[in-house]
Amino acid sequence: MSPITHMLVGWVGLERLQLGRRDKAIVVLAGLTPDLDGLGIVIDFATRTFGLAETDYYQAFHRMYGHGLPAAILIAALAAALGTRRYRVACCAFVSVHLHFLCDLIGSRGTTSEDTWGIYYLAPFSTAYEVSWPGQWPLVGWQNMLVTVVLLSVALWRATNLGYSPLALISERADTVFVATLRKWRKQCSFQE
Template structure:
């Protein structure tokens, strides 16, 4: 799934368990962090763009360093070290990383039905066990778009009650405007 969807999954599932904005951000970002092992795509794009010898870092390293138990432990520990309520963030960040794995298992296939992406749970220590699902839907499939839309709707509906969205992590002023707009819409058409 896309990083936006991973972020929203972590936010919707675990945000309410966090006491501070910092802890909310740490847990939501933990849900995105496993995809840092895919940064090789930038190098691959650059080598192709500039006519340099071709690299294949994304295919070689994505899902090998950030998508297993060792990464889950490291990401959760790093989040806890930066948190206000360390034990709560440790547990929730660990769950957020595993939600990322689950989302990838169900919805990150390539363009053909044979292009299944598995999770090597002990990588990079061991390629076994590998978890994969033959019914995995495409990364750009309608299913992921529907899930993202539903997560956004849930986030916006909750914002009308709580008074904040994930935008608060970036800008309190912009978030206040967004929440005010959502509340006006809710009052005007009653859909949230």
């Protein structure tokens, strides 16, 4: 799934379990962290663009270093070290990483039904245990778009009710303006009914 969907999964699923803005941000970022093993795509693109010897770092490393139990433990430990309520942050970060794995297992197939991505759960130490699902949705399929729209709708609905949105992770001031605008629109829509 896309990074936006991964972010929304972490926000909708786990942000209410965190008390402070910092801990919310750490848990949401933990759910995005597994995809750092896919940054080889930047080098692959650069080598092709500049006519250098081709590399294939994305295919070689994506889902090999960030998408397994060792990475989940490391990310949770790092989250705990950075968090305010360490135990809670560590547990939620561990869950957030696993939600990322689940999303990838469900919705990151390529263009053909044979082009599925599995997760080597013990990687990089072992590739003996692969988790996969033959019914995987296409990465750009309608299912992933629907999941994203539903999660975004929940996040916006909660923003009007709770008074904050994921934008609060970046700027409290911008979030205040954003939520006020959402509430204004919601109020205007309710008067028109």
